[in-house]
Amino acid sequence: MDKILLIEDDDIIGEMICMYLTEEGFLVHRCLNGQEGMSALSEFNPDLILLDLVLPDYEGTELCNTLRSLTPVPIIIISSNSKVSEKIEAFTVGADDYLCKPFSMHEMKARIGVLLRRFKRELPARQEAAPARQEITVPPAELEINVEKRTLHVRGESIEMTFSEFELIRLLIEHPERVYRREDLINALRGFDSYINERSIDVHITNLRRKIEVNPKEPRYIKTVWGVGYKFVI
Template sequence: MDRVLLIEDDDIIGEMICMYLKEEGFIIHRCLNGKEGLASLHDFQPDLILLDLILPDFEGTELCNSLRSKTNVPIIIISSNSKVSEKIEAFTVGADDYLCKPFSMHEMKARIQVLLRRFKREQPIAAPPAPAREKVTVPAMELQINLEKRTLHVRGESIEMTFSEFELIRLLVEHPERVYRREDLINALRGFDSYINERAIDVHITNLRRKIEVNPKEPKFIKTVWGVGYKFVI
């Protein structure tokens, strides 16, 4: 069973989420503040994190950033703040999805399942992964992606990434020169049952450029195709 860490201090919402997810077959552990949430990463070892942005001891985005630095499991923000700027900031510090309160429990479950499916893609059991798929290397920029370990090295340096960032760079690198529309990238990250807007895609691309480009303002590898989307150039 999948393990969900809920960091939520509101008793009514917290209990509702716990009851619902338990009934749906999840193992759930609830923390009332950020300090407990950080400690539970090691003790509980969640497969996914549900994080409220308003907590008594942490600014939500600060805590999201701290969690992301310690784990690459999917993080879904739950917040009563529906401002686009707040969502963009959450994606920037490592969130993979954003749910605005009040929300449907069925929608929450659907988004959890979409992220878990993509995060925990099963490797073929009958045979080990083909060597060409285990690691993708771009000699021109000394970029190496290990698909099995979900790691990225740029010019010999290990790069920290969110789940969404890894999925994006893997997709782009595996299909160089192919132009992806923003709609294609949204579907690749979320599927058709979960929500992410075009602005969030732009934020992820900006973050990736900062991490892999020598000069992010003049990118050589992740190119913008104006009016269409993005492509990766070797």
């Protein structure tokens, strides 16, 4: 039985989702705020998370970013905000899908099914993959990245990053000199049915250059390969 963690403070919507998914054979645990959701993550060990963007104690995208750093399971955002900018921000911080309220329960179930099947299909590869290096230092020790703690230090200074920015810099640093097409980077972040586009990748790269380069206009590390994509140079 697949387990769904629902983080939703609206009683009417929360109860409707709980009742529907329970009748459809899911085990559902509902939390009313972000703090409860964080606690339930390890205790309930869900297979998928449904996350409302408007909560009494957390800003939704901030919580999504935190959850993504702690678990690889699919995250579906449920929100009354249908703006494209809000959707892009949600995907940037780790969401796998986005449902606008009001939505069809049948559509919600279908999207849950798609994400669960994809995640389970990828799970054996995740489990069999060789352990990644936990700490990577770029000579001459200007950049230090800790994969487990999800931290990056640039010339000794701790750098704040979004989920996608960290995943991008980690991927580039782990494979120096490899040229990545924008499509490759999109797929590495969100999977093949991603909503993130090439423009989003360019924005992330620009932000990373501002954070790690001495002169972002003449980058030393993240190089543009014109007509192709980007690569990391040591």
